Amino acid sequence: MNKKINISKHLNTLTNNYLGISKIFIFIMFSLLIVFIFPKTSKFKYEYQKSKPWAYEDLIAPFDFAILKTSKEIELEKFDIIKKNKPYFVEDIKTKDIVKQNFLKDLNSSALMKDSQHKKETIEEVNKIIDSIYSKGIIQLPKNFSEKSLNEVYLVNNNIAHTKLIHDFLSIANAKSFIDNLKFKNIKNASYVKKLIIQNLIQNIVLDSIATKNGFNSLMNNISITKGMIQNGERIISKGELITNDKYIMLESLKTSFEKQIGETNFNFYAIFFGQLILVFTTMLMFSLFLYFYQKSIFYDNKKIVFILLIIYLMILITNTVIKYNIDYMYIIPVLFVPILIRAFFDSQIALIVHVVMLTIIGLLVPNSFQFVFLQLVSGVIVIISLLDFKHRARFFITVILIYITYCTIYLGLSLINEGSIMNIELSNFLLLAVSASLLLFSQPLIFISEKIFGFVTDLSLIELTDTNNKLLREFASKAPGSFQHSIQVADLAEEAIYHIGGNGLLIRAGALYHDIGKMFMPLYFVENKVMGINPHEELSSIESAKLIISHVTKGIEIAKKNNIPDIVIDFIRTHHGNSVTRFFYAQHVEQYQDISIDEEQEFRYNGPSPFSKETAVLMIVDSLEAATRSLKNPDSVAIDKMVDDIIDKQIEDNQFDNADITLKEINIVKKIIKKKLISIYHLRVEYPH
Template identity: 45%
Template structure:
């Protein structure tokens, strides 16, 4: 058990990477559409570029969406409408009619017409109205629309909607029926009686009507005809006309649905998994070979895999919603983010792999991959100094222009003309460019979540008006001035060998913040001529000097400085000795523990931290130069840096001897300028 735990502890970083690799692979495969890929590409009115195509199996020819929509409209216009017929209302209306009629007409011979005859005429009209029925509302159906009347006893009869009576027609019906020899007063009274007694007995049954419509729509056939196996579909070079296009689209749909059946689902799934795993493995191998410091950091590896998976997730969601909006996804955010935190080469490599993975699921995959890879290259080549807002806007504008130019070229190649070009697609590219601007707040979010540092944060930290640097300048002005000088030297050296100048400048500004606790114990802050070390033992003095590294780390963490900056505080003295107090103690006592006078380390482990150690030592020691000359400065720089090399302080840093020689040259030149050395002309 202990052996297993020891192995787990030693290899836990590698185990984590394997788990991350597997989970990312499975997640991406899960996002992929659960259909196969039709091996041929085709376009309407374009020649068929592949070999003669024969039907691989029997399949039905599917109707186009336009045909199906047209059939649906026709069915909606012809589907019968169900109405509820209430029984007994006609008899009730006749009784009410008789009562009200006798109340209104009391004379036996009113207005030159006999009362029984007038009554009978009205009664016949009531009976006629309720033979078909009276609607409760005007439903505005066509007169020839089929209507089915259903009673509570489920007795149904079918007739045309135009035969039903609407309440809005009641006055006209009464007047037309009673217009023979009646005075206007009699007509008005009869109309008034009818409005009082007539009640609608027909109402729309929405549930039955909807059910009937749905049943009719469900019977729509989605196919028209079929193709037999081995039947020739299209010949090589033949233009894809409307009929061939429909057949090819049907074959593509049928083929993709058949690929992922229960028989070979697992095999297709395995194939996708292998391809995705291969792409992600290439990314891991790239990190291991060319970005080993990133590969060793599990947080950074997780960050890279997370961004790749995020871009695939966003693209998949857009495709599932509407593939026409695929170019709205700001895929160029990926190389922008990776370049901001790492470098351009890693950003481009991850971007290309992501685009290759998306080629499995996007329509017109070649066109999409070409556009996105070119856009990624433009992003890498044009974006520099991302912390400058103008640079980002200029780069986004260039990316958008590249999208538009490439799409325009593809359209002309496909169509052979400009007519029919979709201006909406250009609008999508502009939206994509605007969405790319979200990279600035996204970088800030990533910094907080993953603890990474970008040039934007470094620029903020390099401001000498920050709270911590102001505190340093107030408590330890000499140290602050020393830090500024070291920052200038280190930045120049970094630019000379291609290191991260912004990072090293920030590291130099903060590397000695631990001296704020006891500023007077450091010579650069001793303005009164009194040295407090005179009252301490050599061991105590060495401890105070060494502790400024530990105190600096504590202060940095308290003020939430990034780990990359804290690395400079931790390693700027490496495992060197406090040589002055060590030699004093050795002169007094031969039995000296060298560990009491040695910094805890670690040694510098990058070009930037190695440069800071050189510049810090040279700048601090240069204060002791008396009557400096070019020769003295040359020997001075050589001695300090050569001694650090002899003590193997740069053993863990990926810095070459040639780069160290270049740094020496820069330091000599800078110190000569600081001390205003001039060429000595002969007298």
């Protein structure tokens, strides 16, 4: 016996050590993964905002650095280049000869000029006109240029670009007008000749698209991102001085130069890495302690911890990627995915703390983190409050609208404080916030995917499980109608009881509907399914009967797993009898054999475990009471009251609720509610005359 106890102790010690080591490993692994994606540049030690006074001592430039242009200034320069960009053209010297040849060909095919001498004179006259037109040149501008906005072009000759006024050339329209206004002295059929000239006109000043593109790119690439220098030792800003737009640009330029220089040495790289590691480890330690003291069910479940840390990591990774790509897109990051996903599977408390932990780490990444973190923190609280109930899918759409309104309100307030004027607010950020809010609509499919991968259950899944028209419950109703009706009654009573002591009503309803599905196996051996006058237990010993009754738990677990019922619902099947004794058959056996051993007593006990949550504890109470009430011969209020007290007291004596987070006060509340409901259901009715 002592050997068995020692082996059991060793096994428990090994199990506890394994669980402890695995948790440490999980937290360290995710902390390292987060630190590895952090940029290894030191953060500027000063926090500042535009239109606010400088809160530190006088700031002196520690080295020479360039003053950076703002993104607006660079964009204006780009726009100016686009506006003033000159296209490159080349002259096609063959065009003039082609036009002359085409004119001659058309003239020869005409029957109007039979006089050869006149024809010769006409050709000579026309060639002079063509020479005159093409000496000036015919140009046709590309669609993205217009004569109104373009005054000059480049004409390339021998690889040298010469600036030419656009009016130095003729357009096709101008050339046609010029020909129409000509007055021929010695040419007959002048209008016909003019027509032939006009229809053969083509441009000889042709766009060089490659040179134009290269010229444009060269101008764009040559835009300077700086606009001046600050010398080492020069005063940048004094203590208490207001941070104007110019001072703000200087501070931002110093910050950029500082972070670039600090990250260039290996010594600084390792120092920064170690500093980031300390901060992330500290945050993770605080989070793990919170879970240990306030969310033990999550702390002791590695799958839940991995899920939470994984989505935190993925959101930090997305944030870092967006900031690296373009910091201006910072507000498009859908940070609120995290509290929505956490709230879908856990309670509001854990959703809030996870949101705070994630924002604490993201605050180390984003520039001027206060504005971003404050915006996301307030919006996250709104999300958690608005999604207290996941039963209705339409609530997601309402929540998205509410989030966008919150985003806009908070961003407007912060911008007015920072900019000092509504005219200086970046309106494009409102569009980015709208995109960010809209992306949250994809949280529904993400919740579904997370359910399937991690085996979690949401309220929407529980609603589907409680549909009595689903295949498994219909089979249950068909094979064991009495047990099915008992389960429905238990579901109603349990949901009412849990509502008053604070718990998941949908979860306990689902658990109640499935807790007895094992009775589909040999249903006639259970009293509620018995056919009148037939008792199959008469042919069995009390031990055999007890084993058969106990087997409905293991059979129920098998059926539930086969039908992909979630573990959280299967827990109700496992625990609804705890490790209690099948009292009727146990009493029968004692009456028959008087003294029985401890090993014999175990034959009459359920395998357990006993309830380990408020919901499973309430289901055990309600299941026992509802079944016992049916057996009362005179179910008046006194009998029901005594029966409820006796059964619950016996369960407490039997230590069935020791592992459940339910208090005696809550058990007493459940007692009162169940008594009231049972009396209203099973009270003796007045017999009416026929």
